[in-house]
Amino acid sequence: MNSVDLVIRGAQVVSPDRIVPAAVAIAGEQIVAVGHDDLMPPAAQELRADGLYLLPGAIDSHVHFRDPGYPHKETWKTGSAAAACGGVTTIFEMPNTNPPTGTLEALRLKQKAAQSSYVDFGIHGLFGDDTVDRLEELLEGGVTSFKAFVGNTFGNLPAPSDGALLEGFETLAPLGIRTVVHAENSSILQRRERHLKAAGRKDALAHLAARPAVAEIEAIARVIILAEWTGARLHIAHHSAADSLYLLRDAKRRGVDVTVETCPQYLLLNTDHMLRLGGVMRLNPPIREARHNQPLWDALMDGTIDMIATDHAPHAPEEKTRADIWACDCGFPGVETQMPLMLTEVNRGRASLMDYVRWSAVAPAKAWGLYGTKGVIAPGAHADIAIVDLQRRGVLSQNRLQSISKISPWNGRAVQGYPLHTLVRGRFVMRDGQLVTEAAGWGRSVKGVQRMPTPQPRHTEHFIGAVLQTPPGVPRTATPLSDVAE
Ligand code: NCD
Ligand code: ZN
Numbered sequence: 362m363n364s365v366d367l368v369i370r371g372a373q374v375v376s377p378d379r380i381v382p383a384a385v386a387i388a389g390e391q392i393v394a395v396g397h398d399d400l401m402p403p404a405a406q407e408l409r410a411d412g413l414y415l416l417p418g419a420i421d422s423h424v425h426f427r428d429p430g431y432p433h434k435e436t437w438k439t440g441s442a443a444a445a446c447g448g449v450t451t452i453f454e455m456p457n458t459n460p461p462t463g464t465l466e467a468l469r470l471k472q473k474a475a476q477s478s479y480v481d482f483g484i485h486g487l488f489g490d491d492t493v494d495r496l497e498e499l500l501e502g503g504v505t506s507f508k509a510f511v512g513n514t515f516g517n518l519p520a521p522s523d524g525a526l527l528e529g530f531e532t533l534a535p536l537g538i539r540t541v542v543h544a545e546n547s548s549i550l551q552r553r554e555r556h557l558k559a560a561g562r563k564d565a566l567a568h569l570a571a572r573p574a575v576a577e578i579e580a581i582a583r584v585i586i587l588a589e590w591t592g593a594r595l596h597i598a599h600h601s602a603a604d605s606l607y608l609l610r611d612a613k614r615r616g617v618d619v620t621v622e623t624c625p626q627y628l629l630l631n632t633d634h635m636l637r638l639g640g641v642m643r644l645n646p647p648i649r650e651a652r653h654n655q656p657l658w659d660a661l662m663d664g665t666i667d668m669i670a671t672d673h674a675p676h677a678p679e680e681k682t683r684a685d686i687w688a689c690d691c692g693f694p695g696v697e698t699q700m701p702l703m704l705t706e707v708n709r710g711r712a713s714l715m716d717y718v719r720w721s722a723v724a725p726a727k728a729w730g731l732y733g734t735k736g737v738i739a740p741g742a743h744a745d746i747a748i749v750d751l752q753r754r755g756v757l758s759q760n761r762l763q764s765i766s767k768i769s770p771w772n773g774r775a776v777q778g779y780p781l782h783t784l785v786r787g788r789f790v791m792r793d794g795q796l797v798t799e800a801a802g803w804g805r806s807v808k809g810v811q812r813m814p815t816p817q818p819r820h821t822e823h824f825i826g827a828v829l830q831t832p833p834g835v836p837r838t839a840t841p842l843s844d845v846a847e
Contacts, residue, residue: 365393366787368404371411372748374738377719385415387744390786394740408782410748416718417736418450418480418745418783420725422541422622423598423670424696425515426452428474429467430459435675435765438801440696441478443673443763445790445800447697448747448780450480451725451735451807452673453541456487456508457516463487464495468502478804479790481745483729483811488540489518490525496532503808505729506538508598511580512545512572514645515674515691520547526584530593531824537813539594539620539728544580544605545572545646554687563685565639566632569647574602577646581605585612585619592819595619596728599672601627601646603656610665618816620728622670623657624695625702630770640689641681642770644674658711661720668724669703671695675766682768694764698757698771700747704778708751730813743810744787747780755779763796 365388374383374395384401386394394401426440437454444452454471456462462471462484475482486504488496496507509526510518521529533540553571562570581597585608588595597609600623612619626644631651635642642648660666674692683689700721707717726736735743759772783791790800821827831837 363388364403364405366404367406367408368401369408369410369415369748370398370401371409372413372415374415375714375718376737377715377723380414380714385738385746387784387787390743392738392740392742392744395738412750412752413781414714414749414751415738416448416714416747416749417722417738418747418785419448419700419721420451420729420731420736421449421670421673421696421699422453422596422668422725422728423455424452424673425455425457425675425692426474427458427675429470433677433765436477437474438477439763439765440673440675441480441482441804442796442801443694443697445479445783445785446763446780446796448700448749448783449696450745450747450783450785451482451731452480452696453483453485453506453729456485457510457514457518459516461487461516461518462504463489463492463499465498465502468499468504472503472806475804475806477801479800480785480804481807482804483807485541487518488529489521493521493525493529493532496529500536500538503806505806505808505811506541507533508541508543510543511547511584512543512550512576512645513547514543523583523587526587527591528825530587530591531826534591534593534816534818537594537815539596539813541596541598542580542584543598543645544577544584546576546579549573549576549579558687563687565635565642565686568643568686569632569635569649572645572647574604574649577602578605578608581608585617588619589615589617590820591824592816594813594816597621599624599627599646599670600657600666601649601653603653606656606660606665613665620668620724621666622668623661623666624670624672625699626695626770628654628657629702634770638770640683640686641693641768643681643686643689644672644692662712662716667720667728669699669720670725671699673764675764676768677766678768693769694762694766697762697764698769700749701755701757701776701779702771702774704749704751705776708777729807730811731807734810735807744784746784748782749778749780751778753777753779
């Protein structure tokens with residue numbers, strides 16, 4: 362047997378349907394064997410992992426690394442270091458940078474910034490009225506997927522018009538490319554915010570009052586209608602409300618290819634926390650009343666919600682702690698704390714480790730066309746592995762975050778369950794809880810391994826591309842035929 366680079370022994374290997382004691386052999390960037398200890402090839406390096414669990418590295422569909430544009434909030438190096446230390450091996454980065462990722466030039470800037478990444482990455486390109494004619498060009502340039510800011514948020518990108526949404530979906534449907542949608546109705550949000558400001562409200566709960574669940578319900582319904590008509594793949598970002606789940610259940614039942622993420626903050630936090638923490642917890646969509654928490658768990662359990670993402674949205678502490686809620690930037694860091702928070706819930710019996718792997722790795726790998734190469738611990742897959750200690754207890758501390766944004770609503774929260782080591786394509790990016798600084802720049806775009814199966818387009822006879830020419834046999838003017846001299 363050929364010698365391999367690393368054999369990990371003594372751990373339990375977790376997949377969505379079983380947990381088995383097994384050794385794992387890694388050669389170069391790939392897993393080459395999973396099985397009994399005695400069957401492992403000789404290895405240059407061995408790691409004892411007795412009592413630990415091997416999880417496919419988490420795949421976070423929603424992070425903001427802020428470069429280009431706002432390097433004081435985060436850079437690719439610091440954001441991806443946070444991912445590495447959070448057991449996250451692949452991230453998908455959002456286009457609301459400055460410039461936004463809606464032109465080839467802006468994409469080049471982002472790709473340059475991404476060269477310092479510790480972890481593998483996809484890049485969501487911007488889907489808006491100004492970019493809808495450039496989607497194919499952006500795909501050729503290297504974006505993996507798109508993001509439509511249907512609800513306004515940090516960066517103030519205008520929401521795409523319904524017409525542009527339809528046209529963009531028509532372009533993307535036959536290519537099988539999935540669009541992430543920030544699903545809130547901008548018009549509702551803007552009017553509410555104006556009224557609340559005029560009434561003098563600037564308390565923390567005014568932010569929630571400006572963004573009622575109906576804004577999420579309406580936007581989800583609308584994008585589902587357009588996606589279903591065109592056959593385009595859809596991904597609902599940061600799902601926050603119990604009230605809009607029925608739309609997703611119905612759409613999935615009808616066969617619409619819609620995937621859905623929620624985030625730890627919507628599962629575990631509510632307005633009680635917001636009252637205590639104020640602007641620190643301002644984010645979009647807002648943290649809602651406690652009645653939303655359990656239905657979101659139930660939706661994860663029954664598959665209505667597919668996955669956990671973090672919406673890692675770092676800002677400087679002074680941008681989060683102003684007296685006026687409207688002056689506090691929206692969002693907070695999360696890519697580094699997701700795994701300990703969720704493992705704590707596993708320890709509390711709220712979900713199994715297998716459920717967690719389905720939500721953190723398998724479902725996102727499938728949604729972005731990476732499954733088999735990523736999202737699984739099996740021969741032939743990338744060796745993207747989080748090695749976790751389910752016993753280890755600690756307290757989350759914002760000062761110890763790799764992120765530049767040292768302000769987090771999770772600060773001081775007791776957790777049980779931490780990633781100890783993180784491997785990206787066979788290389789340690791975190792070892793014994795420490796960032797491996799030499800691994801900066803190891804991360805690679807997943808564009809090269811992404812395979813999106815082509816869906817069946819629907820209603821193509823109405824697609825904009827199909828109706829621009831007068832069809833053969835149809836008179837070229839609307840003049841009634843009886844009026845034309847014969
Ligand atoms: C995000 C950000 O800061 O970029 N903020 C947020 O409140 N979630 C943008 C977003 O994802 O909406
Ligand atoms: Zn968003």
